[in-house]
Amino acid sequence: ERDGYYQYSVRSSSDGPVEERVTLEDTADGRRQTVERWYEGSLRVLESAILQDEQFTQGPGISECLSQAVSCSASQQAMLESSFREAILRGTSCMSSLSEQGTLESQEIWSRFQALKNLWSRAGVFGCMPAACTFAHWGGGLTPGTGPYEIKIGYEGWTGRPRNQQLGTLFHEFMHGVLGGHLxxxxxxxxxxxxxxxxxxxxxxxxxxxxxxxxxxxxxxxxxxxxxxxxxxxxxxxxxxxxRCSEFECTGSGGCVAIMSEAVGTACVKVEPDGKEQSATWYSNCVACEMSTCVSEGGTCQSFSLSCQESCK
Known part of the structure; x- marks a missing residue:
């Protein structure tokens, strides 16, 4: 690896083919995240995009808010640091099974998680945005070793949330430093x-x-x-x-429709005209996607099923 560049691969076994590869690289256009997946005998690009502020943000990506962030007050800093320690302690317990799974991917992510914890303890900082700003934003590097390490937060909005959400928000932003931006x-x-x-x-x-x-x-x-x-x-x-993952929406007449299952959904992915970003139209399953107008217009179906009984990929 080199400065501003990080890549990790997923294999089902130590000597098996690469099933998925994620590359994070700083380019002249910004931070690019490329996801490749094994399909019909070769790695194919699932998505390659310049990561925008919105992809590291909970809530709207408001550039003005980010630019107006200042050092937090002593009391704000103390509250954030205490909450962050609690969030990471709980998150470590939750994620610890990664170290026991034995796959190269899980070991890699667990190592990055632990590395970023250590780096944050030495160099992590918080920035506080104006009261009207109601989101949080990871402003650090893409991966451990590519700092700075900073979380900008709308402090007033954050303190108004239930405690579980406060901790979840801090953990969410920290995980951007481990996993990269939103897809x-x-x-x-x-x-x-x-x-x-x-x-x-x-x-x-x-x-x-x-x-x-x-x-x-x-x-x-x-x-x-x-x-x-x-x-x-x-x-x-x-x-x-x-x-289980199943969710339903029910009408007043008593009828219910399934809106979620372990099949999750299938995205019909298109490359935007600028060639730098991708957009997606979502379908409940891969069959519906493959029969869609989106595919006939050049889109490619990608299943995100988490089921062990997947019928199509």
């Missing part, structure tokens, strides 16, 4: 809307940073948030004993 197929799609319940669930089970927050700090962790966070399937390991 393009999340940020540039309809599931990024907070008003859409199905979209919120899909994002929780597709985006690994969101999944780890939901698994470690959510009030209702499921086998899917566990599986996505830990790199498993919903029926594997400790995830199998958690609540």
């Amino acid at each position: 393009d197929v999340v940020v540039n799609s309809e599931i990024n809307s907070p008003a859409d319940r199905r979209g919120r669930l899909t994002r929780r089970y597709v985006d690994r940073v969101d999944a780890c927050e939901a698994y470690c700090f959510g009030t209702d962790p499921t086998s899917c948030s566990c599986a996505k966070c830990l790199g498993l399937k919903a029926c594997e390991g400790s995830c199998a004993s958690l609540a």
Whole structure:
């Protein structure tokens, strides 16, 4: 590895082919995250995008808020540091099974998690944004060793949240330093809307940073948030004993429609005209995606199923 560049690969066994590869690199255009996945005999690019502020942010990416961040007061700093220690202690316990899974991917992520904890203890800082700013933002490096290490936070909005959400927010931002930014197929799609319940669930089970927050700090962790966070399937390991992923929406007339399952969803991915970003249209399953207009217009289907009984990939 070199300064501003980091790459890790996922294999099912030590001598098996690379099944997935993530590359994080600082370029002249900004920070680029490239995700490749094994398909029909070769690694193919699933997404390659310049990471924007929104991909490291909970809530709207407001450049003005970020530019107005200042050093926190002594009392704010003390509260944030105490809360951060509590969040990381709880997060470490939650994520510790990564060290026991034995896969190269899980060992790699666990090592990065531990490394960033040590680096933050020596060089991590908080910045406080004006009261009108209601989000948090990871402003540090892409991976351990590529600092600075900074979390900018709308302090007044943060203190108004329930304690579990306060801790979850700090852990969420820290995990950006371990896992990178939010996926393009999340940020540039309809599931990024907070008003859409199905979209919120899909994002929780597709985006690994969101999944780890939901698994470690959510009030209702499921086998899917566990599986996505830990790199498993919903029926594997400790995830199998958690609540199932199925969710329903019911009408006043008594009818109910399933809006989520272990199949999670399939994205029809298109490269934007600038060639730097991708957008996605989401479908409930891979069959619906493959029959869509999106595919006929050049899109490519990518399943995010966490089921152990996947019928198509």
